[in-house]
Amino acid sequence: MTKVLIVAEHDGSALNPSTAKCVSCAAAIDGAEIDIVVLAAATADIAAQAAEIDSVSRVLTIERAENEKSITAVLAPQIAAIAGDYSHILGPSTTFGKDLMPHVAALLGVNQVSDIMTVENSHTFKRPVYAGNAIVTVEAPEGSTVVATVRVASWQAANGGNSAAIAAVDAPAELPTHTRYIGLESAASDRPDLQTAARVVAGGRALGSEEQFGLIYQLADALGAGVGASRAAVDAGFCPNELQVGQTGKIIAPDLYIAIGISGAIQHVTGIKDAGTIVAINKDEEAPIFEVADIGMVGDLFQILPELIAAVK
Amino acid sequence: MDKIIVGLKRVVDYNVRVQVKSDGSGVETDGVKMSINPFDEIALEEALRIKESGAATEVVAVSIGTSESQQQLRTGLAMGADRAILVTVDGDIDPLSIARVFKALADKENAGLVMLGKQAIDGDNSQVAQMLSAIWGRPQATFASGVTIEGDSARVVREVDAGLETVEVDLPAVLSVDLRLNEPRYVKLPDIMKAKKKPLDEVPLADLGIEPGPPIKELKYAAPEGRQRGVTVDDVAGLVAALKDKGLV
Numbered sequence: 040m041t042k043v044l045i046v047a048e049h050d051g052s053a054l055n056p057s058t059a060k061c062v063s064c065a066a067a068i069d070g071a072e073i074d075i076v077v078l079a080a081a082t083a084d085i086a087a088q089a090a091e092i093d094s095v096s097r098v099l100t101i102e103r104a105e106n107e108k109s110i111t112a113v114l115a116p117q118i119a120a121i122a123g124d125y126s127h128i129l130g131p132s133t134t135f136g137k138d139l140m141p142h143v144a145a146l147l148g149v150n151q152v153s154d155i156m157t158v159e160n161s162h163t164f165k166r167p168v169y170a171g172n173a174i175v176t177v178e179a180p181e182g183s184t185v186v187a188t189v190r191v192a193s194w195q196a197a198n199g200g201n202s203a204a205i206a207a208v209d210a211p212a213e214l215p216t217h218t219r220y221i222g223l224e225s226a227a228s229d230r231p232d233l234q235t236a237a238r239v240v241a242g243g244r245a246l247g248s249e250e251q252f253g254l255i256y257q258l259a260d261a262l263g264a265g266v267g268a269s270r271a272a273v274d275a276g277f278c279p280n281e282l283q284v285g286q287t288g289k290i291i292a293p294d295l296y297i298a299i300g301i302s303g304a305i306q307h308v309t310g311i312k313d314a315g316t317i318v319a320i321n322k323d324e325e326a327p328i329f330e331v332a333d334i335g336m337v338g339d340l341f342q343i344l345p346e347l348i349a350a351v352k
Numbered sequence: 353m354d355k356i357i358v359g360l361k362r363v364v365d366y367n368v369r370v371q372v373k374s375d376g377s378g379v380e381t382d383g384v385k386m387s388i389n390p391f392d393e394i395a396l397e398e399a400l401r402i403k404e405s406g407a408a409t410e411v412v413a414v415s416i417g418t419s420e421s422q423q424q425l426r427t428g429l430a431m432g433a434d435r436a437i438l439v440t441v442d443g444d445i446d447p448l449s450i451a452r453v454f455k456a457l458a459d460k461e462n463a464g465l466v467m468l469g470k471q472a473i474d475g476d477n478s479q480v481a482q483m484l485s486a487i488w489g490r491p492q493a494t495f496a497s498g499v500t501i502e503g504d505s506a507r508v509v510r511e512v513d514a515g516l517e518t519v520e521v522d523l524p525a526v527l528s529v530d531l532r533l534n535e536p537r538y539v540k541l542p543d544i545m546k547a548k549k550k551p552l553d554e555v556p557l558a559d560l561g562i563e564p565g566p567p568i569k570e571l572k573y574a575a576p577e578g579r580q581r582g583v584t585v586d587d588v589a590g591l592v593a594a595l596k597d598k599g600l601v
Binding site: 050110111112115133134135137138139140141142143144145146148149150151152153154163167168169170171172173174175176177178179180183215217218219220221222223224225226234238262270273274279280281286287289294295305306312316317318320329330331332333334335336337343346347350351 | 364366369370372379391446447448451470471473474475476477478479480482483484485486487489490491492493494495497507510511512513514515516517518519520521522525530531532565566567568569570571572573574575576579581582583584585586587588589590591592594595598600601
C-alpha cells in the first residue's frame with residue numbers, strides 16, 4: 040500500500056506553497072494515500088491551511104517548543120519516529136527540504152531521490168543532473184522507504200477546498216541542543232515571492248551597479264512581478280543573494296521571465312527552463328540567452344528599460 | 353580544534369557542456385576535462401583559512417573514487433592541504449555510503465570539522481553533509497556563506513530561500529559550503545612541486561568496514577527537452593506587442 044507523508048514547509052504561521060506542490064507530486068503516484076505532517080511550536084493555523092489542500096487524507100501535527108525554528112537535527116528525528124507507517128516521505132527541494140530530507144533518509148538508512156520532476160511509478164522517477172543538461176530515470180529500491188525531494192518548479196500547487204482531518208501525533212525522540220538558531224537577515228519586500236511569482240524580471244551583470252539595478256525593481260513593480268538575478272549580479276553586490284536564479288540558486292517556473300543584461304550561462308538557464316515565456320534583452324546578439332528566449336531584443340538596456348517601464352505602466 | 357577533513361570530488365569541469373551518451377547509459381566523459389567540484393574547492397579554501405587563522409592544526413583532503421581522483425587530491429595538496437586520503441572504490445558509490453566513509457574518517461582522525469561542498473555539480477544531489485550529520489550525531493550547517501570559529505563552536509551564515517540565516521553549532525560539526533563563502537586561491541608552480549612530496553594514502557573502501565547499500569538505480573539518461581529560439585523584436589513597441597499577443601501584459 041502506498042502511503043505518502045509530506046513534510047510541511049512554513050514560516051511559523053503561513054504554509055509555504057511548496058507543500059501543495061509536493062501534494063501534486065504525491066498524487067501522481069497511483070493509489071497514494073497522502074498525509075501532511077506539520078512540525079511547529081504552534082501548529083493550529085498551519086495545519087488548517089494544510090487541511091485545505093486537495094487529495095490530502097490527514098494532517099498530523101507535532102507541536103513542541105523546540106520546533107519553533109526549522110533546525111534539521113531537531114525536526115528529523117521526530118519525522119523518523121513516525122516514518123514507519125509510510126512507504127514514501129516527501130519534502131520540497133527548497134533550502135528547507137534540501138537541508139532536512141537527506142538527514143531523514145540517513146536516519147532511516149536509505150538513500151534519497153533528489154528533485155523529482157516526474158513520477159513514472161511508485162519507485163521510478165525522473166530527475167535532473169548536470170545542471171539540467173541530462174535527465175535521468177531512477178529507481179529506488181523496493182522494500183525500503185522512499186525518501187525524496189520534489190522539484191517544486193516541475194509541479195503546480197494542488198487545489199484547495201478540502202477539509203482533511205487534523206490530528207496531533209506523538210513523535211517520541213530525543214532532541215539535540217547542539218544547533219542554535221541565531222537569526223535571519225531578510226530583504227523584506229512586498230513584491231511577489233520569486234519562487235511562486237507568475238512573472239519574474241531578472242537582472243544581470245550588465246546593470247552595472249546596485250543603483251542601476253533599481254531599474255529591474257521598477258520594471259518588476261510596473262508588471263507586478265517578482266525580482267530575480269544572475270549569479271554575476273549577486274556576486275557583484277547589486278542585489279541580495281536570495282534573488283539568485285540558477286543551478287545553485289532558485290529553480291523557478293513563472294509564466295513570464297524577463298532576463299535583462301543576463302548572458303545566459305548554462306547554470307543560469309537551468310533555473311528558468313520551465314518558464315512559460317522567456318524574454319531576453321541583451322546588448323550582445325551572440326549571448327546564449329537568446330538560444331532559449333521566446334522573444335529576444337538586442338539593444339542597450341539603459342535605453343530600453345525606461346521606455347519599457349513607461350509602456351507597461 | 354585539531355583537524356579539518358575536506359571532501360574533494362572529481363567531476364566534469366563546470367565549463368564543459370555535457371552530452372548524454374547515445375545509448376542512454378550516462379554522459380560522455382571520455383576526453384572531457386575533469387576538475388575538483390567547485391563547491392569542494394571553496395570548502396578547502398575555507399578550511400585552509402581556518403587553519404591559517406590558528407583555529408586548526410591540520411587539513412586533510414579526502415576523495416572517494418578510482419585512482420584517477422589522485423589528480424584532484426594533488427591539486428588540493430598544492431592549494432595547501434597537509435595530506436590526502438583516497439578511499440578507493442571500483443565504480444559509483446551512493447551518497448549514504450559516502451557519508452559513512454566520512455563518519456569513519458572523522459572518528460579515526462578525531463576531526464573537529466568536516467567541510468564539504470553543498471552539492472556536486474554532476475549528480476546535483478546535495479545529500480552527503482546532511483546524511484553525515486544524521487549518522488555522526490553531530491550538527492550540520494548547510495549552504496554556508498560565512499563561517500566563524502569561536503572556541504568549541506562555529507557561527508555559520510547560511511544562504512536560505514528567505515535570506516541569510518545564522519546558526520551556532522557545537523564542534524565537531526559538518527558544514528556544506530555555498531558559492532559566496534570565499535574565492536579559492538590559485539595554485540602556484542612551486543606548490544605543485546611541493547604537493548608531490550605530501551602524503552597521499554590509499555584506503556580500500558572495505559578496509560573501513562563499509563559495505564555499500566542498495567543504491568538508487570540509474571535506469572536511463574536522456575537529453576532534456578530543449579527550448580526553441582523564438583522571435584526577435586526591434587523596438588519596445590514590438591516587444592510590448594509580442595507580449596500582448598501572448599496575453600502576458
